[in-house]
Amino acid sequence: MDMRLRAFMNSIRTLGCLAAVSCWVCVASIVSAAESEQVSVQSAEKAQSSEDRFFADCPRGQRVILHDEQSPVDMHSVLYTTLGLLELEVVRVADWLIDLLWPGPGPTPFRKSMRGVRGQFSKLPHWTPVRRLGELVDALQLPELSISDATATYSLAGGGERGPAGGILHRADRLIDWTQHVTGDINRAGGWILGQTQGLIPWAMPERLVDGTQWLVIRTFNTVSIMATRAIDQGINSVEMTTEGFLNIAYRRPHRELTVFLRLPTSVYRAHELWFLEHNTRVIIGTPEAFAQTTHARLGHGRRRVIPDDWPNIELAKVDHLVVMLSPALMQRAPEFLHGYVVPAAWVLGE
Numbered sequence: 444m445d446m447r448l449r450a451f452m453n454s455i456r457t458l459g460c461l462a463a464v465s466c467w468v469c470v471a472s473i474v475s476a477a478e479s480e481q482v483s484v485q486s487a488e489k490a491q492s493s494e495d496r497f498f499a500d501c502p503r504g505q506r507v508i509l510h511d512e513q514s515p516v517d518m519h520s521v522l523y524t525t526l527g528l529l530e531l532e533v534v535r536v537a538d539w540l541i542d543l544l545w546p547g548p549g550p551t552p553f554r555k556s557m558r559g560v561r562g563q564f565s566k567l568p569h570w571t572p573v574r575r576l577g578e579l580v581d582a583l584q585l586p587e588l589s590i591s592d593a594t595a596t597y598s599l600a601g602g603g604e605r606g607p608a609g610g611i612l613h614r615a616d617r618l619i620d621w622t623q624h625v626t627g628d629i630n631r632a633g634g635w636i637l638g639q640t641q642g643l644i645p646w647a648m649p650e651r652l653v654d655g656t657q658w659l660v661i662r663t664f665n666t667v668s669i670m671a672t673r674a675i676d677q678g679i680n681s682v683e684m685t686t687e688g689f690l691n692i693a694y695r696r697p698h699r700e701l702t703v704f705l706r707l708p709t710s711v712y713r714a715h716e717l718w719f720l721e722h723n724t725r726v727i728i729g730t731p732e733a734f735a736q737t738t739h740a741r742l743g744h745g746r747r748r749v750i751p752d753d754w755p756n757i758e759l760a761k762v763d764h765l766v767v768m769l770s771p772a773l774m775q776r777a778p779e780f781l782h783g784y785v786v787p788a789a790w791v792l793g794e
Contacts, residue, residue, distance in 0.1 A: 493735065493789065493792040494699075494788045494789045494792050496738070496792075497734070497737075497738055497739055497788065498697070498698055498699045498702075498738075498739050499738065500738055500739070500740035501697065501698040501699070501739050501740060502697075502698070503697060504693070504694050504697075505694075506691055506694050507687060507690040507691055507694070508687065509687045509690075510680065510683040510684070510687065518679050518683060519676070519679055522675075522679070528590075529589065529590045530589050531590065532586065532588060532589050533588050533589060533590065534553045534554060534557070534585075534586055534588070535554070537553050538551040538552065538553050538554055554586075557585075557586055564577060571628055575621070575624060575625055575628065578620075578621050578624060579618075579621055582617035582618045582620070582621045583614060584613075584617075612660075612661075612664060613661070616657055616660075619653065619657060620657075623650055623654075627642075627650070630642040630643050630644055698739055699788070701770055701771060702739065702768060702769075702770070702788065703768070703769055703770065703771055703774045703785060704766060704767070704768055704786055704787070704788050704790075704791045705766065705768075705769070705781060705785060705786070706731075706764055706765075706766055706784055706786045706790065706791060707764065707765050707766075707767060707781075707784050708763065708764055709759050709762060709763060709764065709765060711780075711781075711784065712728075712759070712765050713759070715778055715780070715781060718777070718778060719767070722769075722773060725770065725773050726767055726768065726769045726773070727742050727750070727767070727769075728757065728765055728766070728767050728768075729754065729755070729757065729765070729766055729768075730757065730762055730764075730765065730766065731764065731766050731791055733754060733755050733766075734766050734768070734791055734792060735791075735792055737751060737754075742768065766791050
């Protein structure tokens with residue numbers, strides 16, 4: 444019994460030691476990772492500050508951007524926002540204004556009144572005069588009446604099989620349908636009085652002609668509306684692009700975007716030294732320490748290089764790496780082998 448107890452206690456001690464060691468290793472790993480991350484952040488900030496210092500004296504023009512779909516002042520956004528506001532139903536806006544003054548849930552009196560009238564109207568007998576009265580109210584589209592209906596013939600309010608159903612034109616189309624229904628009722632009633640089962644005028648061609656004309660007018664109007672909308676959109680794009688180009692005539696890309704750095708081992712530089720000598724008027728060659736102590740403005744903003752008087756002479760036998768500064772246009776004509784040595788500016792200027 445004592446032997447089993449001792450063995451059990453030893454097992455407990457062993458497990459405790461393993462747990463303590465595991466906890467210590469986890470804590471040490473977390474601390475080490477945090478320190479490494481902090482060092483990396485500090486190094487990145489230092490490199491970024493060195494890059495900012497290098498390009499600090501360079502011209503910094505801001506490009507004017509007119510077409511920005513995310514901007515509320517974009518011409519497209521202003522146009523579509525205005526059209527959207529004009530599409531708001533008058534009844535809905537009136538309810539909103541009353542709801543603002545009412546504590547708690549809004550009463551929406553106008554819409555509730557209209558729903559109440561519709562509910563009571565649906566309980567009336569389904570006689571022909573009652574149905575025609577309901578069709579007349581539906582044709583007028585009073586609940587969908589918006590501000591834009593008073594100034595335009597096209598609106599997105601409502602809808603149906605024929606497409607957008609708001610606006611004066613579509614109200615007129617529905618009123619014509621209502622008129623056809625009423626005249627048809629009168630025609631059938633007159634025929635019933637005279638004993639003619641097909642009505643006073645049995646010929647259905649006038650009604651079909653009116654329906655065809657309505658369909659053609661609606662389709663033509665919708666097509667023309669879509670074409671006009673696209674033309675307006677393209678016109679706005681043209682105006683924005685033209686104005687943007689005019690405002691950015693004097694804009695030049697930041698020198699930070701027009702500068703390429705190569706970090707070359709000395710052996711690679713020697714292998715391509717003839718190419719560098721051929722373009723020696725457009726490249727700056729130096730050590731990382733020399734670049735870290737100067738600025739882009741001192742080395743020349745344009746294509747022509749400017750070597751400062753205090754620029755150190757390079758002794759290839761005493762350095763392991765060289766830094767070459769050139770333009771992206773010249774880099775495109777450089778030997779393909781050199782493209783693998785392009786490095787970010789912060790890697791060079793942060794040393």
